[in-house]
Amino acid sequence: MFELPFQSELLYDVPLNLEATLFCGQAFRWQKLGEDTFQAVVYGEILRLTALQPNRLLIGSTAECINSKSLRDFVWHYLGLEDDVSTLLPASFIQTYPHLYQGASAYFGLRLLRQExxxxxxxxxxxxxxxxxxxxxxxxxxxxxxxxxxxxxxxxxxxxxxxxxxxxxxxxxxxxxxxxxxxxxxxxxxxxxxxxxxxxxxxxxxxxxxxxxxxxxxxxxxxxxxxxxxxxxGLGHHTAFPIDTHVRQYLEAWFGLSTHTTSLTSKEYRRLSDAARRILGAEQAGLAGQLLFHYWRKDVKHMKAF
DNA sequence: CCCCAGGCAGCGC
DNA sequence: GCGCTGCATGGG
Structure with missing residues (x-):
């Protein structure tokens, strides 16, 4: 492997599932270097993340940080570590869908990236x-x-x-x-x-x-x-609830939210995403949706993240 | 070979 | 408003 011009390195404890985070944020340019190492260009700087053990990350960056705090802030914000996924889902959801809450809890280490x-x-x-x-x-x-x-x-x-x-x-x-x-x-x-x-x-x-x-x-x-x-x-609107083929599948399978049309028309798209916001809580519907999305793909569809 | 993969626009009806 | 089609390609 080539030696990269890292200016700073930081070892940090984070409540994070690295693979799930990168997948959730869908930072398409992240590349997997090794079993637990990922690298990408983030805001023009090369960022390398290595999971040394669960909840412990080695962070390398080409950013010239004055101290480790500014690198910490940079990474903390980009990885969305200010969000607490364990308290994300509303009590009404946990009560109505305890099995989904149970299954999704394996992915509470997931976060929403703040991409450029x-x-x-x-x-x-x-x-x-x-x-x-x-x-x-x-x-x-x-x-x-x-x-x-x-x-x-x-x-x-x-x-x-x-x-x-x-x-x-x-x-x-x-x-x-x-x-x-x-x-x-x-x-x-x-x-x-x-x-x-x-x-x-x-x-x-x-x-x-x-x-x-x-x-x-x-x-x-x-x-x-x-x-x-x-x-x-990219724009920080966390009530946004994107519906793709996978989301459409789990909305139907888990919540009975289906359409009579084969293609997802604009009107039906709005109806489904509004319904999803009511179930998952409008404030953080996007992140909640990604949590269920990841659970659906990995555990139900048995798909690989990368 | 067939089908699907984090869809959208253009068209006919 | 709805449904079909073209777009291109790789992997299961």
């Missing part, structure tokens, strides 16, 4: 009808093709300006050879670069969830699910 908004936006625009491995390949290749070099094989995620000026053919090779997707990503990058789309302004608490969602939905390439994902993972 533009990277979140583009990453989820690459997440249509493909598997996670293929999504990660797209975002990694996009960074290598258009982002600034950092070290060894690591590149920053491109800026809106870099993607706004991307030749469409070159960008298409980064988006799973999907030219529609490349055009959508370039168009929205131009909107961000010009200031027509201000992601910081759409972030909580300056902006309410519905406004942020409606604003994102105006852009081609963004539908209900991706708008919710960007709101949840």
């Amino acid at each position: 908004p533009f990277e979140t936006l583009v990453s989820f625009m690459c997440a249509q009808g493909v598997g996670i491995a293929l999504i990660r390949r797209q975002t990694t290749f996009t960074s290598q093709s258009f982002g600034d070099f950092i070290a060894i094989t690591e590149y920053k995620f491109p800026t809106p300006e870099q993607l706004a000026n991307a030749p469409i053919g070159k960008l298409t090779r980064c988006t799973n050879n999907n030219a529609h997707r490349a055009r959508h990503i370039r168009a929205i990058s131009m909107a961000v670069a010009r200031g027509d789309l201000n992601l910081a302004q759409l972030s909580a608490p300056h902006c309410d969830f519905e406004t942020a969602r409606e604003t994102l939905l105006r852009y081609s390439g963004i539908g209900e699910k991706i708008a919710d994902c960007v709101c949840l993972f």
Whole structure:
């Protein structure tokens, strides 16, 4: 393995299931280096996390931190360690669905990442009808093709300006050879670069969830699910409840929330996510939904996280 | 070979 | 408003 230019290292005790956290946040560029070691570029810095033992992380970062406290704050916020998942689900839920609470409790080490908004936006625009491995390949290749070099094989995620000026053919090779997707990503990058789309302004608490969602939905390439994902993972709107194929499955299996239509129309999407917010508590519905999502995929569908 | 993978837009009806 | 189709590719 190459030696990376780490400026600081920190050993820290955290109540965290590392794999579940990275999966939940769906930080698509996290790569698994070893059995318990993961590495990614986070806000332009290389971050490496190693689980030395349960609840004990070795954190390496290329960020030049004055002291360990600023690195601790950086990581603490990014990994969403301020959230307490063990008190997440409402008492009414625990009472009504004790078996689900029991099963999901194995994943209380899961957290909601605070990802960079533009990277979140583009990453989820690459997440249509493909598997996670293929999504990660797209975002990694996009960074290598258009982002600034950092070290060894690591590149920053491109800026809106870099993607706004991307030749469409070159960008298409980064988006799973999907030219529609490349055009959508370039168009929205131009909107961000010009200031027509201000992601910081759409972030909580300056902006309410519905406004942020409606604003994102105006852009081609963004539908209900991706708008919710960007709101949840990139803009801090934790009431957002993204419904994908897996969530739709468990909503029906566990809560009897089904649709008479085969495809999930806009109207039905809203009906289901509103119902889910009532069951899981509106305030933290997104994180609660991710908890059930992870439980569903791992224990019921027997899928691997990475 | 078939089906599914963290969907969305465009179209006909 | 609903349902079908194209988009591309890898893995089970």
